[in-house]
Amino acid sequence: xxxxxxxxxxxxxxxxxxxxxxxxxxxxxxxxxxxxxxxxxxxxxxxxxxxxxxxxxxxxxxxxxxxxxxxxxxxxxxxxxxxxxxxxxxxxxxxxxxxxxxxxxxxxxxxxxxxxxxxxxxxxxxxxxxxxxxxxxxxxxxxxxxxxxxxxxxxxxxxxxxxxxxxxxxxxxxxxxxxxxxxxxxxxxxxxxxxxxxxxxxxxxxxxxxxxxxxxxxxxxxxxxxxxxxxxxxxxxxxxxxxxxxxxxxxxxxxxxxxxxxxxxxxxxxxxxxxxxxxxxxxxxxxxxxxxxxxxxxxxxxxxxxxxxxxxxxxxxxxxxxxxxxxxxxxxx
Numbered sequence: 001x002x003x004x005x006x007x008x009x010x011x012x013x014x015x016x017x018x019x020x021x022x023x024x025x026x027x028x029x030x031x032x033x034x035x036x037x038x039x040x041x042x043x044x045x046x047x048x049x050x051x052x053x054x055x056x057x058x059x060x061x062x063x064x065x066x067x068x069x070x071x072x073x074x075x076x077x078x079x080x081x082x083x084x085x086x087x088x089x090x091x092x093x094x095x096x097x098x099x100x101x102x103x104x105x106x107x108x109x110x111x112x113x114x115x116x117x118x119x120x121x122x123x124x125x126x127x128x129x130x131x132x133x134x135x136x137x138x139x140x141x142x143x144x145x146x147x148x149x150x151x152x153x154x155x156x157x158x159x160x161x162x163x164x165x166x167x168x169x170x171x172x173x174x175x176x177x178x179x180x181x182x183x184x185x186x187x188x189x190x191x192x193x194x195x196x197x198x199x200x201x202x203x204x205x206x207x208x209x210x211x212x213x214x215x216x217x218x219x220x221x222x223x224x225x226x227x228x229x230x231x232x233x234x235x236x237x238x239x240x241x242x243x244x245x246x247x248x249x250x251x252x253x254x255x256x257x258x259x260x261x262x263x264x265x266x267x268x269x270x271x272x273x274x275x276x277x278x279x280x281x282x283x284x285x286x287x288x289x290x291x292x293x294x295x296x297x298x299x300x301x302x303x304x305x306x307x308x309x310x311x312x313x314x315x316x317x318x319x320x321x322x323x324x325x326x327x328x329x330x331x332x333x
Contacts, residue, residue, distance in 0.1 A: 002051075002104075003050050003051050004048075004049060004050075004051065004106045004154075004157040004158045004159075005051045005052070005053060005100075005103055005104065005105045005106060005157065006044055006049050006051070006052050006053075006105060006106060006107050006108070006109065006153050006154060006157045007052070007053050007054065007055075007082075007096070007097075007100035007103075007105040007107070007108040007109070007127070008037065008040065008052060008053075008054040008055070008063065008108070008109045008110075008111075009054070009055045009093050009096050009097065009100075009108060009109070009110045009111070009112075009116070009120055010033055010037055010054070010055065010057075010062045010063065010110075010111040010112075011093060011110075011111060011112035011116040011134075012030050012033070012057050012059040012060045012062060013059065014111065014112035014113050014115070014116050014134050030059070030060040030062055032134075033062050033111050033134055034060075034062050034065045034066045034069070035066075035146075036111060036132060036134070036146040037062055037063060037066040037111065037146065038066040038069055038070055038146070039145070039146030039147040039150065040109055040132075040146040040147070040149055040150040040153075041066060041067070041070060041075065041077065041079065041150065042070070042073070042147060042150065043146065043147040043148065043149065043150020043151040043152075043153075043154065044077060044150040044151075044153065044154045045075060045076055045077050045150075046150075046151060046154075047150075047151050047154035047155055047158065047160070047330070048154065048158060049077055049150075049153075049154040049157060049158070050076060050077045050078060051077065051078055052077055052078070052079040052080070053079075053080055053081070053082050053099075053100060053103060053105065054079060054080075054081055054082065054096075055081075055082060055084075055092060055093065055096035056081040056082060056084065056086055057086060057088075057092065058086055058088065059088070062111075063079065063081070067079055082096055082099045082100070083099075084096065084099060090115070090116075090119045091119070093110075093112075093116060093119045093120050093123075094119045094120065094122045094123040095123065096120075096123070097119075097120045097121075097122070097123030097124040097125075097127075098123035098124075098125075100124065100127060101123065101124055101125040101126075101127050105127050105157070106127070106128075106156060106157025106158065106159070107127065107128050107129070107130060107153040107154075107156045107157045107316065108120065108124055108127050108128070108129050108130070108153075109129075109130045109131075109132065109149055109150070109153050110129055110130070110131045110132065110141065111132050111134045112131075112134055112141065113133065113134065113138050113140075113141065113292075114138060114139055114140045114141070114185060114186050114221075114291040114292055115290075115291050115292060115293050116141075117129065117131050117140045117141055117185060117291075117313075118140075118183070118184055118185050118186075118290060118291045120313075121169075121171065121183075121185060121312060121313040122183070124313055126314060127314070128156055128166050128313075128314040128315065128316050129313050129314065129315050129316065130144070130149050130152055130153045130156075130315075130316045130318065131144075131315065132144045132146065132149050138220070139185075139186045139214075139216070139219045139220070139221060139223045140169065140185045140186055140291075140315075142318075144318060148318060148322070149318065151322065152316055152318040152321045152322055153316065155321055155322075155325050155330065156316050156321060160325055160328070160330050161320075161321045161324045161325055161328075162324065164320070164324075165316060165317050165320045165321040165324055166314045166315065166316060166317070167314070167315050167317055168310065168311070168312060168313070168314050168315075169185060169213075169312035169313055169314075169315050170185075170213040170214060170241065170275070170308060170309065170310055170312050171183045171184065171185055171213060171309050171311065171312035171313075172184045172185075172186075172187070172188045172211055172213050172241070172290075172306050172307070172308060172309070173306065173307045173309050174188055174288060174290065174296070174304065174305075174306055175304070175305040175306075175307070176288075176296065176298070176302055176303065176304055176305075177302065177303050178303070178305075181296060182290055182295060182296065183290070183309075184213070184290040184291045185213060185291055185312060185313075186212065186213055186214070186221070186222075186223055186291050186292075187210060187211065187212050187213070187221070187222045187223060187289075187290075187291060187292070188210070188211045188288060188289070188290060188306045189207055189209070189210050189211075189222065189288070189289040189292075190207070190208045190209045190210075190281045190282075190284075190286055190287075190288060190289075190304065191206045191207055191208070191286050191287045191288075191289055191294060192206045192207075192208060192284075192286045193206050193286060193287055193294065194285055194286060194287065194297070195287065195294075195297060196287060196294045196295065196297060204246065204257065204263065204265055207246055208245070208246060208247075208281070208282065208284070208286070209243070209244065209245050209246065209279075209281050209282065210222050210225065210226075210242075210243070210244040210246070211241065211242070211243050211244075211273070211279050211306045211308075212225075212226045212241050212242045212243075212244070212273075213241050213308060213312075214226075214240070214241060215227055215229075215230065215240065215241065215242050215272075217230065220256045220257070220258065220259060221256075221257060221258065221292060222255075222257070222292075224255040224256045224257065225244060225253065225255040225257070225265060225267075226242040226244065226270075227255070228253040228254060228255045229242065229244065229253055229267065229270045240272050240273060240274055240275075241272070241273035241274075241277075241308045242270060242271070242272055242273060243269075243270065243271050243273055243279045244267055244269070244270045245267070245268045245269040245270070246265065246266060246267060246268065247266060247267075247268040248266055248268075249266070249268060250266045250267045250268035250269070251266070251267055252264045252265065252266055252267075253265055253267055273308050274308070275308055275309070275310045276307070276308065276309070276310075277307070277308050278305055278306065278307045278308075279305065279306045279307075280303065280304070280305045281304040281305070281306070283300065283301070283302070283303065284298075284300065285298055285299055285300050285302075286298050288304060
């Protein structure tokens with residue numbers, strides 16, 4: 001029987017979009033990501049993980065640098081790059097997740113934002129994720145200390161904690177003219193901007209409609225807009241989604257759309273969405289943004305439908321995993 005394997009997908013491009021210029025987001029440069037990965041590796045080793053596979057990248061070499069900085073530590077684990085071409089696009093993260101699933105990894109640690117985790121979720125299958133936030137708008141990943149993230153991921157990979165410490169996230173399936181095209185973890189937006197361009201959505205004056213996979217007030221980005229509407233939309237909780245139509249003549253709601261960027265937004269309509277419910281956007285040319293980044297260009301004849309699905313990726317509940325491991329005596333000898 002092979003030793004448990006943990007995967008690491010660290011996106012060197014996360015947290016570098018235009019919202020850094022128009023808002024006040026935390027800057028996670030690649031030196032900081034390297035430091036986080038270094039602590040992740042030490043956490044993994046502490047709970048007995050001896051095999052780590054990681055996504056290769058040419059931009060910075062986050063994993064090799066982290067390993068070199070631990071040279072004097074005498075690591076007992078082996079960390080090796082996945083055998084895959086490096087394209088320098090989001091497809092790298094999806095392919096890395098697919099390979100880790102094929103290698104039967106017990107857990108995948110990601111460093112990035114909502115966009116990074118969206119493309120990882122397309123390839124990871126049922127392998128649970130420990131997402132560490134190093135992006136701009138972050139609803140799906142959380143601000144986790146790397147050491148703790150490594151410990152939790154290692155415990156999950158070794159089977160030291162039960163499946164009760166895993167939570168399945170929802171996702172939003174996007175269909176264009178009846179054909180499934182892509183999916184999002186947090187939000188799908190129709191923008192009047194005709195081209196993908198700089199990708200990031202930061203100017204709501206171009207946004208027509210929004211679909212959220214979850215409504216949680218203590219978040220940032222478009223999900224915060226849904227949270228501000230909780231008292232006006234019936235039967236909405238953190239486990240349901242929401243459809244929001246923006247436009248003049250509606251009520252105004254205040255939302256933190258990006259770090260330090262707080263705006264009053266006019267909302268014409270809003271309604272809660274249950275799992276398996278669908279929304280068909282009003283027709284018109286523009287672009288579809290997935291988790292804050294424009295990805296799909298539309299024509300006047302494009303019919304866009306969004307469906308709230310329950311079969312998103314599994315995510316490790318880190319506090320629950322650590323508590324279960326402590327009660328089972330895994331931190332004692």
